[in-house]
Amino acid sequence: MGSREAVVRGRVGYLGPAGTFTHEAVDRLAAVRGMEAKAYSSVADVFHGLETGEVEAGVVPIENSIEGAVTATLDGLAFGRRGIRIAAEVLLPIHFDVFMPASLSGSRLKEVMSHPHALAQCRRFIGRRRLGTRVTLSTAEACERLRSSPQAGVGAIASRKAGDLYGLVAVARGIEDVKDAVTRFVYLARAPRQALEGAPTGADKTSLVLTPKRDLPGSLVELLQEFSSRGINLSRIESRPLKTRLGRYCFFIDASGHIKDATLGEAVRALSRKEVEVKFLGSYADVSAGAVVRGKGGVGRRRIRAIRSVGVIGLGLIGGSMARALKGLDGIEVVGYDRDARAERMASAAGIRCVPISGMGACELVVVAVPIERCEGVFRDLSAHLERRPIVTDVSSVKGPILESARRHLGSRAHFIGGHPMAGSERSGFASSRADLFRGTPWVMTVTEDMPGEAYLRLMELLSRLEMRVAPLSAESHDAAVSMISHLPHVLSYTLTAGTSARAGRAVLEDLAAGSFRDLVRVSGASPDSWARICEMNAACVATALEAYVGDLTKALDYLRRGEIERLRRIFARGHKEHRRFMAPTYQRRRIKWPERTAAVKIKELLESMSRRGGRIEALEIGGGVVRVVAAERKG
Known part of the structure; x- marks a missing residue:
C-alpha cells in the first residue's frame, strides 16, 4: 500500500494465536513492517490493547465475503475510544484444509474443530462426511490444541500456514464451500497524528x-x-x-x-x-x-484495476532496484524474496519487507529477477502458491526459452508477460541497486496473441509510473535484437579483455588504459558464469551475430594488410553515421485516447503493430473513464 500508509513503530496486536488468518494479514501489510507482533485471544482484546496503549496498532478482520461482518470489530470501532482509526486494509483469499497429527493421520476422520466462521464455510464437507464439530476461538487454536492433545479421528480446519506452523499434516485440501472466499482485514492505528x-x-x-x-x-x-x-x-x-x-x-x-x-x-x-x-x-x-475515477459524473469505479501489490523474487541489482523504485510509489505494497539471507537483510534495512516465496501468492504482480538459469525453478516453486491469477513478468535477457518455461510451469494460473529492462551495470547485488536505475530506459515487453489486453494495460500503467518506456516485441524479434546490441558486445568485451591480458607488456597497457578501452571492456566486469549461460540460451542468434561481425573484422584486417585505407575509412564512416542514429533515434509522437471499455482491444492492436514496425509507449495513464497513451512510432 506504499508510502501513504501510516508506519507506526512499536507493537501491533492481532487476533491470535500465531498461524491465524489475521496473522497472515499482518505478514502482508507493509504498514506494520518492523513492528513486534503481539497475539490476543479475541478482537475485543485487540481493541483493549489499543485503548490502553499496550500496542500502537492492531490488525483485525472486519468482513468476510461469505459470512458477512465481524460484529466484534464493528462494535470496537463504533463504541470504542475515539482516535482509533483505520489506516489500511488487506484482502486475504480464504482456503481451508483439514489437519491431523502425523502419527494419527491414518485414522478415520470423525470430528473437526475450528472457529465458527471456518466451520460455517466448510458446511458441505462436514455434512457429506457427517462429522462432529467443536468450536475454538480461532483456526490456529484448533491446530494448537490438536498438537498438544492429539486424539484419533479428530482434525483441525485451518489454513496451510497454521497446519505447517504446528507440525500437522493435511488429510484434505481445499474443503471450503466457496473457492473465491475473501476476508477483509483492517489495520488500526491509535493516535490521530500517526494515523492517518x-x-x-x-x-x-x-x-x-x-x-x-x-x-x-x-x-x-x-x-x-x-x-x-x-x-x-x-x-x-x-x-x-x-x-x-x-x-x-x-x-x-x-x-x-x-x-x-x-x-x-x-x-x-x-x-x-x-x-x-x-x-x-x-x-x-x-x-x-x-x-x-472522477469526472463530471462524480465518482465511479475504474474498469481496469490498478496494481496495488507487487512481489519481487531476487533482490540483486535489477530486482533490488525494482523493489526500491516501487517502494517510492504511492499506493503500492512491495514485498521481496531472495534465497540469500544477506540480500534479504540489506533489503529489510532499506524498508522492503521480505517474505517466503509462498508470500508472493496473493500479489497482483510478481517480478522474477533471478539469474536466467534459475527462472525455471522459480516458476515451478511459485506456481504452487498463486491465488488470483496474477501478472508475472521477468527481467531475463533471453525471451524465447523463458516464455516456454513460464507456460509449462505457470500455465493458466498466471498471466505471464516476458520483460527485459534495458538497464544494468557491471556490478551486482542489492548493495549496487538504486531506485532510479530504470528511469527513462526501455522495458521490452513481449507480445503474445493469447494475452488479455487488460493485463498489458495494468503492467504498462505501473511501468509508466516508474518512468520507463515500453518497447513491445515478439520473443523471436527480441532475442535476435539483443544478440546484436547486448549479447555480442559482452562476447567482444570478454574476449578483448582476455586477449589483452595475454599480450606482452601488459603492465604498460594497464598504465595507459583510458576512456576508449575502458568503455569497451566495462561490461566484462559482469558475472562470466551468468553471461555464458545467457549466450547458451540464445546461442543461435548470438552465433549469427558473431559470424557477421567476424566477417566485418576480417574485411578490416584484409584492408589493413593490403594498405587499402580508403576502404577501411568507408567502414569507419558507415559506423560513424550509424552511431548518430543509435544515439538519437527519431520518432513521431502521437497522443491517443480510448474509452476504458474498449482500451483492452485497442492496446493489443497498437502493441502488435509496434512489435512489427518498431516504436515504444512513452506514457500510459488510466483515469476519468479513459486510457491516455503517448506512442512514439518510428518514422518511415
Missing part, C-alpha cells in the same frame, strides 16, 4: 459510522441522499444495534473517495449539520476494486 489521512491516492475508501440522534421516518434515506446526490458510491452499509434499547441502530458506511476529496468532504460536512452523529473511522487506499 495522507494525501489521496486516487483509489481511496472512507469509513464512517452514522448514528441518527432521533428515530424519525425516512431519516436514513435523507442521510444517504447526501452521498447519492453527489455521485458518491457506497460500497458497504451495515447496521449495528446501539445496545441502549430495542430499535436504535448506528450505520457503518464505506464511501468511495478520500476525506480530503472536495466532493466527499462536502458530503461529510453536510451530514454534520443534520440530526446525526458522524464518527470518522479513516480514509485509506481501497484495495478491493482498483482505482476510483
Whole structure:
C-alpha cells in the first residue's frame, strides 16, 4: 500500500494465536513492517490493547465475503475510544484444509474443530462426511490444541500456514464451500497524528459510522441522499444495534473517495449539520476494486484495476532496484524474496519487507529477477502458491526459452508477460541497486496473441509510473535484437579483455588504459558464469551475430594488410553515421485516447503493430473513464 500508509513503530496486536488468518494479514501489510507482533485471544482484546496503549496498532478482520461482518470489530470501532482509526486494509483469499497429527493421520476422520466462521464455510464437507464439530476461538487454536492433545479421528480446519506452523499434516485440501472466499482485514492505528489521512491516492475508501440522534421516518434515506446526490458510491452499509434499547441502530458506511476529496468532504460536512452523529473511522487506499475515477459524473469505479501489490523474487541489482523504485510509489505494497539471507537483510534495512516465496501468492504482480538459469525453478516453486491469477513478468535477457518455461510451469494460473529492462551495470547485488536505475530506459515487453489486453494495460500503467518506456516485441524479434546490441558486445568485451591480458607488456597497457578501452571492456566486469549461460540460451542468434561481425573484422584486417585505407575509412564512416542514429533515434509522437471499455482491444492492436514496425509507449495513464497513451512510432 506504499508510502501513504501510516508506519507506526512499536507493537501491533492481532487476533491470535500465531498461524491465524489475521496473522497472515499482518505478514502482508507493509504498514506494520518492523513492528513486534503481539497475539490476543479475541478482537475485543485487540481493541483493549489499543485503548490502553499496550500496542500502537492492531490488525483485525472486519468482513468476510461469505459470512458477512465481524460484529466484534464493528462494535470496537463504533463504541470504542475515539482516535482509533483505520489506516489500511488487506484482502486475504480464504482456503481451508483439514489437519491431523502425523502419527494419527491414518485414522478415520470423525470430528473437526475450528472457529465458527471456518466451520460455517466448510458446511458441505462436514455434512457429506457427517462429522462432529467443536468450536475454538480461532483456526490456529484448533491446530494448537490438536498438537498438544492429539486424539484419533479428530482434525483441525485451518489454513496451510497454521497446519505447517504446528507440525500437522493435511488429510484434505481445499474443503471450503466457496473457492473465491475473501476476508477483509483492517489495520488500526491509535493516535490521530500517526494515523492517518495522507494525501489521496486516487483509489481511496472512507469509513464512517452514522448514528441518527432521533428515530424519525425516512431519516436514513435523507442521510444517504447526501452521498447519492453527489455521485458518491457506497460500497458497504451495515447496521449495528446501539445496545441502549430495542430499535436504535448506528450505520457503518464505506464511501468511495478520500476525506480530503472536495466532493466527499462536502458530503461529510453536510451530514454534520443534520440530526446525526458522524464518527470518522479513516480514509485509506481501497484495495478491493482498483482505482476510483472522477469526472463530471462524480465518482465511479475504474474498469481496469490498478496494481496495488507487487512481489519481487531476487533482490540483486535489477530486482533490488525494482523493489526500491516501487517502494517510492504511492499506493503500492512491495514485498521481496531472495534465497540469500544477506540480500534479504540489506533489503529489510532499506524498508522492503521480505517474505517466503509462498508470500508472493496473493500479489497482483510478481517480478522474477533471478539469474536466467534459475527462472525455471522459480516458476515451478511459485506456481504452487498463486491465488488470483496474477501478472508475472521477468527481467531475463533471453525471451524465447523463458516464455516456454513460464507456460509449462505457470500455465493458466498466471498471466505471464516476458520483460527485459534495458538497464544494468557491471556490478551486482542489492548493495549496487538504486531506485532510479530504470528511469527513462526501455522495458521490452513481449507480445503474445493469447494475452488479455487488460493485463498489458495494468503492467504498462505501473511501468509508466516508474518512468520507463515500453518497447513491445515478439520473443523471436527480441532475442535476435539483443544478440546484436547486448549479447555480442559482452562476447567482444570478454574476449578483448582476455586477449589483452595475454599480450606482452601488459603492465604498460594497464598504465595507459583510458576512456576508449575502458568503455569497451566495462561490461566484462559482469558475472562470466551468468553471461555464458545467457549466450547458451540464445546461442543461435548470438552465433549469427558473431559470424557477421567476424566477417566485418576480417574485411578490416584484409584492408589493413593490403594498405587499402580508403576502404577501411568507408567502414569507419558507415559506423560513424550509424552511431548518430543509435544515439538519437527519431520518432513521431502521437497522443491517443480510448474509452476504458474498449482500451483492452485497442492496446493489443497498437502493441502488435509496434512489435512489427518498431516504436515504444512513452506514457500510459488510466483515469476519468479513459486510457491516455503517448506512442512514439518510428518514422518511415
